[in-house]
Amino acid sequence: MRLLITGGSGYVGAGILRRAPQEWKIAATYFAHPLEPSGVAAFRVDIRDTDAVNRLFTEFRPDVVIHTAALMAGDEMMATNVDGSRHVARAAMRSFDSAGAPLRTRLIHLSSDVIFDGEHAPYDEDAAPAPLTPYGESKARAEQGVTAEHANPIIVRTSLVYGFAPMDPRTRQTLDGAMPRLFTDEYRCPIFADDLADALIELAGSRRFIADPRAEAHTTNALSVLNIAGPQRLSRYEFGVKLARAFGVASRFQPALSASSPTPRPRDCALDITRAQQILKTRLQSVDAVLAQTSARSNG
Numbered sequence: 284m285r286l287l288i289t290g291g292s293g294y295v296g297a298g299i300l301r302r303a304p305q306e307w308k309i310a311a312t313y314f315a316h317p318l319e320p321s322g323v324a325a326f327r328v329d330i331r332d333t334d335a336v337n338r339l340f341t342e343f344r345p346d347v348v349i350h351t352a353a354l355m356a357g358d359e360m361m362a363t364n365v366d367g368s369r370h371v372a373r374a375a376m377r378s379f380d381s382a383g384a385p386l387r388t389r390l391i392h393l394s395s396d397v398i399f400d401g402e403h404a405p406y407d408e409d410a411a412p413a414p415l416t417p418y419g420e421s422k423a424r425a426e427q428g429v430t431a432e433h434a435n436p437i438i439v440r441t442s443l444v445y446g447f448a449p450m451d452p453r454t455r456q457t458l459d460g461a462m463p464r465l466f467t468d469e470y471r472c473p474i475f476a477d478d479l480a481d482a483l484i485e486l487a488g489s490r491r492f493i494a495d496p497r498a499e500a501h502t503t504n505a506l507s508v509l510n511i512a513g514p515q516r517l518s519r520y521e522f523g524v525k526l527a528r529a530f531g532v533a534s535r536f537q538p539a540l541s542a543s544s545p546t547p548r549p550r551d552c553a554l555d556i557t558r559a560q561q562i563l564k565t566r567l568q569s570v571d572a573v574l575a576q577t578s579a580r581s582n583g
C-alpha cells in the first residue's frame with residue numbers, strides 16, 4: 284500500500300502520519316513548514332501549482348491519497364482550497380503505475396461542516412452545501428472540484444478537530460485565554476484527532492468503501508460522502524468549559540452569542556454520523572469519554 288498525505292505538516296496530516304501502519308509506504312507533503320523527521324518520504328509541494336502536483340504523483344505513484352492540505356483564511360485560501368484540490372484530484376485520476384498502466388489513485392478529500400448554513404442540523408451525507416463564510420465557500424467549491432475531476436472520490440466532512448499530543452492550536456488558545464469569548468449558541472461535533480486519523484486510515488486501507496476508479500461500475504458499498512465527527516453536539520462555550528475543567532485550569536473566556544460576531548457564522552453544524560458508526564470499525568468517541576481518559580492519565 285502506497286499512501287500519500289497532502290498537508291503532512293498540518294494538524295490532521297501529522298496525526299495520520301503518526302498512526303498509519305508502519306508497513307505502508309508513505310509520503311507526505313508540506314509547504315511552508317518542513318515535516319517533523321518521521322522516516323516518511325517528504326515532498327515540498329505547492330498544490331496551487333498543477334505541474335508540481337503532477338510531478339509528485341508521477342514520482343511517488345500512490346495507491347491512495349488523503350488530501351488534507353488547505354488554508355482556513357487569507358488571500359490564498361480560494362486558490363489553495365479550490366484550485367489546489369482540483370489539481371490533486373486530477374493528478375490522482377491521471378496517475379500511472381511503474382509499468383505505465385493507469386493507476387488512478389483513490390482519493391479521500393477532507394471537507395468541513397462549515398459548508399452548511401447552520402440552520403438545518405443535523406446534516407446527513409445527502410445535505411446540500413449552503414456556506415455562509417468565505418472558508419465554507421472555498422470548501423464547498425473544493426468538493427465540487429474534486430467530484431468533477433475524479434471518478435469516485437470519498438469526501439469526508441468533519442468538525443472541530445481536537446487533540447492533546449500535541450495539543451491542537453484551538454484548545455491551546457482556549458486554555459491560554461487567547462479566546463476571550465466563546466459562543467453559547469454555536470454548535471459543533473468535536474472529533475478527537477486520533478479517532479479521525481484512525482478512521483481515515485481505515486478508509487484508506489479498505490477496498491470495500493472506496494470504489495476502484497478503474498472499475499466500470501461503482502461497487503454497491505462505495506461511498507461518495509462520509510461524515511466523520513464526534514457523537515456529542517456541544518456549543519463552543521460548553522466545549523471550552525469541559526476542556527478547562529479536564530485540564531484543571533480556570534475558564535479564561537466569557538460566554539457570548541454568535542449574533543455578536545461582526546460577520547455571519549453558521550450556528551449549528553452538527554453532523555449526522557450514523558453511517559460512519561455503522562460501517563467503520565474505528566470508534567468515534569464523545570468529548571466526555573476522551574476527556575475522562577485524559578484527566579485520568581494526567582491525574583495518574
Ligand SMILES: NC(=O)c1ccc[n+]([C@@H]2O[C@H](COP(=O)([O-])OP(=O)(O)OC[C@H]3O[C@@H](n4cnc5c(N)ncnc54)[C@H](OP(=O)(O)O)[C@@H]3O)[C@@H](O)[C@H]2O)c1
Binds near residue numbers: 290393422442
Ligand atoms: N482542524 C479542524 O478543526 C478542521 C475541521 C474541519 C475540517 N478540517 C479540514 O481538515 C483538513 C486539515 O486541517 P488541519 O487542521 O490539519 O489544517 P492545518 O493544520 O492548518 O494544516 C494545513 C496544511 O495545508 C498545507 N498547505 C497550506 N497551503 C498549501 C499550499 N499552497 N500547498 C501545499 N500545502 C499547503 C500546510 O502546509 P504548511 O504548513 O507546510 O504550509 C499544512 O500542512 C483541511 O482540509 C480542513 O479544511 C479541519
